[in-house]
Amino acid sequence: MIPEYLISETPFWLKEEGLFSEIVLSSRVRIARNLEDTFFVQRASADILQETMEKIKESILNMKNIRSFIYMGSLNPVERQFLMERRIVSHDIVEKVKYAGVGISNDEKAGVMVNEEDHIRIYGIMPGLNFTEAYESADDIDNFISKELDIAYDKEFGYLTACPTNVGTGMRASVLIHLPALVLTKEIDKALRSFSQMGYLIRGLYGEGTQVQGNMFQITNQRTLGISEEKIIQNLSKMVRELINYELNAREILVKNAKYEVEDKIWRAYAILSSARLLTSEEVINLASAVRFGIGLGIITSIPIKTLNKLLVLTQPAHIQIIFEKNMHAEERDITRAEFVRKILSGGENG
Amino acid sequence: MIPEYLISETPFWLKEEGLFSEIVLSSRVRIARNLEDTFFVQRASADILQETMEKIKESILNMKNIRSFIYMGSLNPVERQFLMERRIVSHDIVEKVKYAGVGISNDEKAGVMVNEEDHIRIYGIMPGLNFTEAYESADDIDNFISKELDIAYDKEFGYLTACPTNVGTGMRASVLIHLPALVLTKEIDKALRSFSQMGYLIRGLYGEGTQVQGNMFQITNQRTLGISEEKIIQNLSKMVRELINYELNAREILVKNAKYEVEDKIWRAYAILSSARLLTSEEVINLASAVRFGIGLGIITSIPIKTLNKLLVLTQPAHIQIIFEKNMHAEERDITRAEFVRKILSGGENG
Numbered sequence: 014m015i016p017e018y019l020i021s022e023t024p025f026w027l028k029e030e031g032l033f034s035e036i037v038l039s040s041r042v043r044i045a046r047n048l049e050d051t052f053f054v055q056r057a058s059a060d061i062l063q064e065t066m067e068k069i070k071e072s073i074l075n076m077k078n079i080r081s082f083i084y085m086g087s088l089n090p091v092e093r094q095f096l097m098e099r100r101i102v103s104h105d106i107v108e109k110v111k112y113a114g115v116g117i118s119n120d121e122k123a124g125v126m127v128n129e130e131d132h133i134r135i136y137g138i139m140p141g142l143n144f145t146e147a148y149e150s151a152d153d154i155d156n157f158i159s160k161e162l163d164i165a166y167d168k169e170f171g172y173l174t175a176c177p178t179n180v181g182t183g184m185r186a187s188v189l190i191h192l193p194a195l196v197l198t199k200e201i202d203k204a205l206r207s208f209s210q211m212g213y214l215i216r217g218l219y220g221e222g223t224q225v226q227g228n229m230f231q232i233t234n235q236r237t238l239g240i241s242e243e244k245i246i247q248n249l250s251k252m253v254r255e256l257i258n259y260e261l262n263a264r265e266i267l268v269k270n271a272k273y274e275v276e277d278k279i280w281r282a283y284a285i286l287s288s289a290r291l292l293t294s295e296e297v298i299n300l301a302s303a304v305r306f307g308i309g310l311g312i313i314t315s316i317p318i319k320t321l322n323k324l325l326v327l328t329q330p331a332h333i334q335i336i337f338e339k340n341m342h343a344e345e346r347d348i349t350r351a352e353f354v355r356k357i358l359s360g361g362e363n364g
Numbered sequence: 365m366i367p368e369y370l371i372s373e374t375p376f377w378l379k380e381e382g383l384f385s386e387i388v389l390s391s392r393v394r395i396a397r398n399l400e401d402t403f404f405v406q407r408a409s410a411d412i413l414q415e416t417m418e419k420i421k422e423s424i425l426n427m428k429n430i431r432s433f434i435y436m437g438s439l440n441p442v443e444r445q446f447l448m449e450r451r452i453v454s455h456d457i458v459e460k461v462k463y464a465g466v467g468i469s470n471d472e473k474a475g476v477m478v479n480e481e482d483h484i485r486i487y488g489i490m491p492g493l494n495f496t497e498a499y500e501s502a503d504d505i506d507n508f509i510s511k512e513l514d515i516a517y518d519k520e521f522g523y524l525t526a527c528p529t530n531v532g533t534g535m536r537a538s539v540l541i542h543l544p545a546l547v548l549t550k551e552i553d554k555a556l557r558s559f560s561q562m563g564y565l566i567r568g569l570y571g572e573g574t575q576v577q578g579n580m581f582q583i584t585n586q587r588t589l590g591i592s593e594e595k596i597i598q599n600l601s602k603m604v605r606e607l608i609n610y611e612l613n614a615r616e617i618l619v620k621n622a623k624y625e626v627e628d629k630i631w632r633a634y635a636i637l638s639s640a641r642l643l644t645s646e647e648v649i650n651l652a653s654a655v656r657f658g659i660g661l662g663i664i665t666s667i668p669i670k671t672l673n674k675l676l677v678l679t680q681p682a683h684i685q686i687i688f689e690k691n692m693h694a695e696e697r698d699i700t701r702a703e704f705v706r707k708i709l710s711g712g713e714n715g
Contacts (some may be wrong), residue, residue, distance in 0.1 A: 273699050277641035288635035290628035347626050 015092050015335055017082050024099070024121030027322045031141020034318050035309035036257050038189040038229065038319045038325075041100075041140055042147040042237070042246070044155050045174045045183035046133040053175045054109075054128050060129055062112035072161040073116040080119050085110040091340065094331035100138065105129050123150035125158075130175050130329065132184075133158065140322070144186050146247040146333040152242075152350060171238065181238030186249050190256065193228040193306040194263035197275075208252060212236050226295065227302035227325075232256075264310060280308035287358050291344070292351040297328050311334045316358060324357050366443050367432050375472035377449070378673045382492020384658035385669045387539040387608050387675075389580065392451075393498040393597070396525045396534035397484040397504050397691065400514040405479050405524045407458075413479055415465035421477045423512040424467040431470050436461040442691065443446055445682035451489065458478050474501035476509075476626050480527050481533075484509065491673070493604055493642070495537050503593075513542030522589065537600050541607065544579040544657040545614035547625075555610045556581070559603060577646065578653035578676075583607075584673055588696040615661060630658035638709050643702040648679050667709060675708050 016035050018317050026039050047053060048068070050305055053359075056138045073079050085093060085106060093110060096102045099120065106129040116125040123276070126134040135158070137150030137219075165173040165325065172183035180187070195201040217225045232253070234245050267275050280301030292300075305321050307313035328350050334341055337349055371461050377390050393458040398404060400418070403412055417435075417455040424430050431706040436444060436457060444461060447453045452472065457464050463560035467476040486509070488501030509515070523534035530536070546552040567582045587598050593596070619628050633654030637643075643651075656672050677683065679701050685692055688700055 273641050273695070278700070280639040280641055281636055284635035284639035285632055288631040290624050290631055344624070351628070 014087070015095055016083070018100070019095075019101075019117070019121075020335055023323060024326075026138045026140045027143050027326055028077060028139050028318070028319060030319050031139055031143045033257055034141040035255065035305070036260055037142040037190055038128065038191060038322060039135060039140055040142055040144045040147045040188050041138045042144060042151045042186045043134055043136040043153050045131040045137070045172065045179045045185075046155065046158065047175065048302070049133050049165045049166040049357070053131075053226060054130060054174060059112065061077050065132055065264065066112055066114050066127050067351060068075065068162065069125070069133060069158070070114060070116065072158055073125050073154065074163065077117075078118045078153070079116045080121070080126075081235060082114060082116045085113040085115065088192055091331045091334050092261050093108065094329075095335045098261050098326065098329040098331050100326075101171065102126055103129060103134075118154070123154055124203075125154060131179070133164075140319070142188065142250065142257075144188075148186070148246060166313055178235065179237050180243050182245065184242050184352050186246050187233035188232050188249065188253050189229055190253065191227075191229050191305055192256070192260050192301065193302055195260050197265045197267060200259065200263055208232055208256075209296070211252065213252065214250070227298035228306075229298075229302065258333060268310060275306075275310070276312060278314050279303050281332060283313055286354055289354075291336055291347040292328075292354055294329055294350070297350065297354060301325055310360045316360075320357060320360070324354060327357065328354055366446055367434070367437070369431070369470075370446075370450070370452075371686055372467070374465045374674060375677075377491045378677055379543055379670060380491050381668070381670050382490055382494045385492040385610055386656070387542055387611055388493040388604065389492055389542060389673060391493055391495045391498045391537070391539050391586055392487060392489045393495060393535065393537045394487040395501045395502050395535075396523070397486065397506065398524060398526065398532045399483050400516045402483075405483060406526060407480060410463065414484055417429045417465050417478050418465055419513065420476070420484060420509070421465060421467065424476050424505065424510055426512065427469075427508050429469045429474070429504065430467045431668065432437075433465060433467045434463040435534060436466065442682045442685050445680075448675060449680040449682050453477055454485075469501065469505070469617050474505055476505060479569040482530070483504055484515075487712040491670075493601065493608075495539075499537070499593065499597060508528065514541060531587065533591065533593050533594055533596065535588060535593050536584050536598050538582050538584035539550065539600065539603065539604050540580055540582050542578075542580050542653065542656055543607070543611050544653055545618050546611050548618060549614045551610065551614055556609060558582075559583055559607075562603065563602070564603065578649035578659075580649075580653065616713055617660045619661060626657075626661070630654050630661070634664055640660050640702050640705075642698040643679075643705055644694075644698055645680055645701070648701065648705060649676060652676055667711075671708060671711070677706060678708065679705055 043184040048065060051057065051065060053063065057065065070082050079317045093107045096115065097107050101117055101124055103151045106126055113128040115127065118124060127196050135145040135154045139147040155166055161225050167173055171181040174180050174183050175282065191200060195204050206217060212235045214235055216231045216233065218294060232247055275297065281299040286304060301321050304313060305318065308318055330346055332345050332351050333353065341349060399416060401407065402416060405413065407627055408416065422435050425433055440703055444458045447466065448455060448458050452475055453466050454477065464479040466478065467653055469475060473489040485506045486502045488498040491648050518524055522532040525534050529588040543552060546555050563586045565584045565586055568576045585600055599663060601642065631649050633651040637651045637655060652672050655664060656669065683696055684697050684701050684704065692700060
């Protein structure tokens, strides 16, 4: 079962707006840790995984900031997908459910995945560009856990992880960024190439192995070894600010050279979103992308950015089914989604 | 120059709604006549055409019902297209402009084209299914002209015309009918085939040689010889009523089997029409078709059918340029059209 509060309350990162919120949806930091004196997840037996999970669960539930712990194995596929859509668990943990679990903090500002690739994956998430606070949330949990449990650490290499690419700080910082003008002006490849060359990963909405949708890109640092947490965050922040400037320049050019085409695209998207009777998830993402662009350009002023953020998350397939407490086939979801979108846009859904 | 009243006033057939107005846009009757003791248009010299035009012009301007006479040769191409879009002149007369003209009645209920294919082509037009009144308007003019001018008539064949297909009554009755459900259910070919087999012509929005757009079909009788005017009208009316029943049946089936798909299509069309910042004529026709369908189904109740009829006529390329008193290239028209459509839909254009 998904705890009732996850369904009825809106997570902090969707409820509030942060720095550059029109362009940056969220900033996320995750820290990989493993217990000492036991096997990594891939090598561990069922018994050991079970034991590891209980140990970590007990520890994190001691933190007053952690509100609940969910065993992934106790969920049905729709419920597991709900947590993934909510960005509480990763794609990976949805695949390996048997001995995995997740602890969730108040306001969904942070969480701890247990027995995903590593024993412990702590994350912190904030709206807008705000790695500092996202890191603080994750770091608080890390500090707490490190006092209670023995964490695998090597003086030379730093934190030991299941995959060598995470060794060192074990930290990844990522940003979900909306770049419609760079896509429309076809500058996007050039803009992202420099990120790739500097060792950043560019991915889709839900991280590794997922597609780019609605002009939203996830950018993540690759380097974790021989660099401090502060430096990782500093470097990525700097790059993201540059990217924001590219995007703002492209917006200026578009408004100058294709004012009516841009306005037409935006108003049509808003109209369809507010009027359609059938909407797929994919279409919502694409229409919401155009509307978000319109808010950024000051064309649409009647709805705040955070309403669009909510739209993106709450109208996903598993969310629709959990919120409306019904297993639905695709067309049923599309009908319900269209109705729900109208409700959210008209401010009737306070989550 | 186009007389100012044609620009500022809305013609009767767009302003009012008639029988079956949700399905039948307009009923039109036209009568072909030729002067005796002179050459048919195709055979006549410039001098004779000029003389014929003046003769007919003088006669029809004696009717108190005729408000103005326009020499086609005095118009620029946009102005000529305006009259064609308004259905005051035919496609054909726009091609042969030099010695052609048109007299227009009050309210645009009727008119007389001079030197199109025949010397005289009288038409009457009414909203909805109403051949009787359309015929009366045309017949009034015919009776008046026949008293003043010698009309070519043969006791055996009836009225003589330039093209043998018009000999006899010289009358054609046509209906502009909107059949979206028959198109969506793919029943349209079957439904129209019986019309073809019974000798009716099926054509597009602007008559001969024009394409079917927005699910609107023009159906015209082909037979003019050995049949009375009353019988032509009776037969076509009966056939049209049958076609209306087919369409209504198809609507019922669609609403039963594809409720959400139909509603989605309609609401999206209405939303785009009300929100787009760029609209081509073609898109307006297609969107207006969906909205008209929605009004017929009782889904859209906020705008009357006649508003959609106005939309179809007033947003055409020449109308846009004449109403806004500016020659515009395509994108300029699309911008102005989108703005004008919003104004018409919000009831701000009383025409």
